[in-house]
Amino acid sequence: MDIVIKLSQFLLSLSLLIILHELGHFIPAKLFKTRVEKFYLFFDVKFSLLKKKIGETEYGIGWLPLGGYVKISGMIDESMDKEQMAQPQQPWEFRSKPAWQRLIIMLGGVTVNFILAFIIYIGMAFTYGETYIANSDLKDGLLIENPAMVKAGFKTGDKILAVDGSEIAKFDNEINMKIAMGKEILIERNGAQQTIKMPNDFIDQLSQYDKKSIVSIRMPFAIGAVAEESKNTALQPKDVLLSLNNQKVKYFDEAKTILENNKGKTIPAVVLRNQKETAVQLIVDKEGKLGVQLGGLDLSSLEKLGYYKVSTEKFSFIESIPVGIEKGKNQLVGYGKQLKMIFNPDTGAYKQVGGFAAIYNIFPNTWSWEVFWTITALLSIMLGVMNLLPIPALDGGHVMFLLYEMISGKKPSDKFLENAQMVGFVLLITLLVFANGNDIYKAIVGK
Structure with a gap:
């Protein structure tokens, strides 16, 4: 069941991001009267799971979940449709449109990704507020x-x-x-x-x-459960250790040090039980353990015990807008820094580049809309930034050539664009193999 929940979140998030990204290309293409031949979630290599033609566009779901695409007439893209490009230009084709219109079409996908992330952060600020210490x-x-x-x-x-x-x-x-x-x-x-x-x-x-x-944050030594083989039957779930061997204990890390210094001994202790202090004798084993499982305390419990003051801010819809924008800006800048580190070999960050398994593992085994939207917003920023990289075959590569055309007044030849597309495609496949190869390596070595 855990796998189903995790996989459902992964596929829902991925599908949402892909569809909206491709809509970012589809809508301006339609506004500029450019024919869109296909609109696909996932890739339909050889065959598709579902498809239906409405008007001039075929809508479908492919079987290979590595992304999605829109096939725009007269555009050199991953389809490498050289036969179409060899025909005379038609007024409904991408290549016949002014450069500024083609630029808007190409920037549409990443624009939607960034807008989506900011909308999610604004919505989360309004819905959940902000909890912090x-x-x-x-x-x-x-x-x-x-x-x-x-x-x-x-x-x-x-x-x-x-x-x-x-x-x-x-x-x-x-x-x-x-x-x-x-x-x-x-x-x-x-x-x-x-x-x-x-x-x-x-x-x-x-x-x-x-x-x-x-x-x-430093946590108290709270008992979650006592192991059956444990000799410390004096302890009960929800007990919180206050002292060990006549030394006051506030945090688990302090208790851990005392236990390590008293291996194999029986020591006095005081626990907080039902809001009362209770004296007990504890047996420390040869490894410095008590034979108990730690109990996780949430922030409200820690606040009741007097450890931390938890602050929660609620925002009106208007107040949520600048809060969400600031959050989105911080995430965008942070991801930009990560990319910079990845491209710097000295940091070794490139070793942590992950593929689909890494993205899948970000999602938890339990369903939480707050966590789901947090991850989806971050992935939307990542997708937007990655697509802006000036690599042929990515949106950023198309944008790079369009900007060159607008500045120089010279349009790159179709042959040049075809070759660039092929180089970019090879680069993308290499990156894909490297990222997913990292996932496989980590799975094998257990990291």
Whole structure:
């Protein structure tokens, strides 16, 4: 069932993005009276799953879920229809339209992608608001267990004050990405500020520990369940450890250190149970464990226990607009930085380029509309940016040649465009093989 939910979200998001992207080409083409021969979700290599011709356009669903396309008459695209291009130009063809109209048609897809992302962020701000912990309320700093962060010079208890000169005011879902993309991190440790310069290959180092958060809030030692073989039957689910071996304990990382220093011993402890302090004796095994499963506490529970103050902002529809636009802008800039790092071999970020499996794995096993729209908005930005790359066969390649034509007044020959399209197609296949090859490699080595 988990796989069905995950796959459903993946296919729904992908289908939505593809259809809207292609509509971005389709609508201006129709407005400029350009014939659209095909409109397809997924590719119909050899055959299609569904198809129906309405007017001059065949609408269908292909069997190969690697994207989608619109086939516009008189345009050199992935169809490489040389027979049509050898015929005299017709007034309804793409190649017969003014350059500015062709430019609008080609930019339509990425324009829709960016508009969609901003609309989603505005809608999410209005629907869900924003929940966060003010950075100033993280009195005891953050939990830092990721070996890549430790190697860079961070320690648990550090407070992240700024990334590349930009103040961190809130602890939210974006902080990990900001740190990963950052070059200089201003922290506070033991009351003193210092700057940590991030290594060039930090992204590559992170990939070795991709299951560990870069930073996270420090959590109490809350009991989720007691293992049947555990000797600590005095513990109960929902207990929260307050002290171990007569030492006060506020966070799990503090308790972990005490337990490691008392392996094989029986030590006194105090737990918070049903809002009352209860004394118990605990047996620490030879590995420094208690034989319990940790209990995850949500933000509201942490707030009730007095750990953090959780802030929630609700926005009117009008207020949601600038909030959503700012969110979209930050995501767009952030993805631009990621691309820059990918194209810089020194960072090693290219090793983390993923294909369809990587995108599939972003989606959770449980259905959440908030998570679904968050991922879809990010994917929409990624699709828009990637399509703008000046690679022949991508929208950006077509735009590059159109801008050359508009500036120079010279239109590239059909033969040149055909050759460029073929080069671009080879490049895209190479990138596709590389990205999905990375997915396969990670699956094999377990990373």
